Amino acid sequence: MGSVYRLTLRQLTGRWRLLIMTALAAMPVIIAVLMLRSAEAASVEDFELVVLSGMLAGSIAPLVVLAIAAAAFANELEDRTLANLTLAPIRRWQIVVPKLLATITVAGPFIAASAFLTAHFAFLGDTTATIAITLSAIVGVALYASAFVWLGLVAPYAVGFGLLYIVLWEGFFSGFVEGVRMLSIRHYAIALMHGLDARRFAEHEHLSLGVTAVVVALVFAGFLLLSVRRLRRMDVP
Amino acid sequence: MSGGAPPVIRVDGVSRWFGSVVAVSDVTFDVVPGITGLLGPNGAGKTTLLRMMTGLAAASSGTVTVMGQPVRDNPPLYGRFGVMSEHETVYGFMTGREFVRMMGRLRRVAALEDAVTRAIDLVDLAEAQHRPMDTYSRGMRQRMRLAATLVHDPEILILDEPLNGADPRQRVHFKHLLQRLAAEGRTIVLSSHILEEVEEVADTVLLIVNGKLAASGGFRAIRAALNQRPYHVRVLCDDPRALAAAAVRLPSVDAVHLDPDGAVIVLSRNVLDVQVELPRLAQAGSIRLRRVEPLDDSLESVFGYLVER
Numbered sequence: 001m002g003s004v005y006r007l008t009l010r011q012l013t014g015r016w017r018l019l020i021m022t023a024l025a026a027m028p029v030i031i032a033v034l035m036l037r038s039a040e041a042a043s044v045e046d047f048e049l050v051v052l053s054g055m056l057a058g059s060i061a062p063l064v065v066l067a068i069a070a071a072a073f074a075n076e077l078e079d080r081t082l083a084n085l086t087l088a089p090i091r092r093w094q095i096v097v098p099k100l101l102a103t104i105t106v107a108g109p110f111i112a113a114s115a116f117l118t119a120h121f122a123f124l125g126d127t128t129a130t131i132a133i134t135l136s137a138i139v140g141v142a143l144y145a146s147a148f149v150w151l152g153l154v155a156p157y158a159v160g161f162g163l164l165y166i167v168l169w170e171g172f173f174s175g176f177v178e179g180v181r182m183l184s185i186r187h188y189a190i191a192l193m194h195g196l197d198a199r200r201f202a203e204h205e206h207l208s209l210g211v212t213a214v215v216v217a218l219v220f221a222g223f224l225l226l227s228v229r230r231l232r233r234m235d236v237p
Numbered sequence: 238m239s240g241g242a243p244p245v246i247r248v249d250g251v252s253r254w255f256g257s258v259v260a261v262s263d264v265t266f267d268v269v270p271g272i273t274g275l276l277g278p279n280g281a282g283k284t285t286l287l288r289m290m291t292g293l294a295a296a297s298s299g300t301v302t303v304m305g306q307p308v309r310d311n312p313p314l315y316g317r318f319g320v321m322s323e324h325e326t327v328y329g330f331m332t333g334r335e336f337v338r339m340m341g342r343l344r345r346v347a348a349l350e351d352a353v354t355r356a357i358d359l360v361d362l363a364e365a366q367h368r369p370m371d372t373y374s375r376g377m378r379q380r381m382r383l384a385a386t387l388v389h390d391p392e393i394l395i396l397d398e399p400l401n402g403a404d405p406r407q408r409v410h411f412k413h414l415l416q417r418l419a420a421e422g423r424t425i426v427l428s429s430h431i432l433e434e435v436e437e438v439a440d441t442v443l444l445i446v447n448g449k450l451a452a453s454g455g456f457r458a459i460r461a462a463l464n465q466r467p468y469h470v471r472v473l474c475d476d477p478r479a480l481a482a483a484a485v486r487l488p489s490v491d492a493v494h495l496d497p498d499g500a501v502i503v504l505s506r507n508v509l510d511v512q513v514e515l516p517r518l519a520q521a522g523s524i525r526l527r528r529v530e531p532l533d534d535s536l537e538s539v540f541g542y543l544v545e546r
Binding site: 002003004007010011079080081083084085086087088089090091092232233235236237 | 291293331345
């Protein structure tokens, strides 16, 4: 698995991709600093709604992860180099898991750093809130990565479909449709944040910490299994 | 085609279609150790067939087994394969040696560095092994891909258009390498649309035309099997008009014409009979034959006939 992991890391760390990710990850931090300097301080609820849920969990994290995860398989499919891996005597999960881990390795630090700095500035160094937000962001990255790696295997235009998903599902419908909210990675991350720091954010109205943890594990494992299944059944170019 | 030896690869009634397009249609053959050439024009279905033989693609119907096991979704079997696809894309950011090493590691090669060195030496690319592959010429990339295919010393080699981009010296080197590997008991399937490549090295030929197996066997066996095919025989003699007039009356001759250079061109579907009858006619007419040669004994002509049929 180490060979596939190292190969994928090298494939995913192009200079332009890293620059774009850095710019995206810096945006919530800049907003937090600007809000801090503004004369009229935002409430915790407003900050959560606009910056943490709307921007970080609903836009920046999925965009950064999409840029990385979709390429984990899509580039190899496009270049027709995937056969180098699928013709090796290794099980399909031994290809999918390292590619997913590499995706998280590349995207995770950007989002984690962005979440950490945003929380640090917004909540004036409150350790519990900072840890809750950072951990939730990392979990969000893992979930988005699992979903988008699968998308990169099933959809020929994974980035396009991913953008539609981010804008329509995570950004639009999950904002006001109750049922969709229960199937939204953005809301799982926010529910986790509530559960980890109930003092500041209060208990989430729909998902307790325990339920969130189970749902998160199921969603992550579900997309992972779907990716393995897809790789077993697909025709490799 | 198995000749008594158990087949290494068995393709049994395999078809593959993409929507309404039939890429491969009900193809059956066995592959035994030695070099088997898979020959056909571009778009004939060779690559689709090879992809099914390596498990990369599923058959719509029929089965492919390798060493008695189904090849599809069977990773343990893939360690016995060396597959070089027609696509020339490489990981350009890697050096050649890194690429071969990675392929060896994925195939769990023991004494990896020795194996990598040996594979790179086999393709004569030691001097370029530490350069990134995006600096390689097309031929060098192909050779390094071949090294990666050979690094785990596979029993079965499946090579799809391996000589794309190779210069004449590299072709000779490759031909000798393949013959050596085959002599060591390996099973090699070599696909090409360039007839000379296959004709020079293959013990057995599989001709794929329009997704169907048009013919299989040794090159001359294929020729013998194509008994409906008209043959052109060029005859040089001291009285071409007399010979042409006599030859046209033979039952085995379909047509005769005279070339501007004075040669008699005989068209026949029974060349064996022509070979016997022509000297007799010449002797009877006191005609002196200077040369009798088939015009289309190359694989190219057989191939062209099958494509046009």
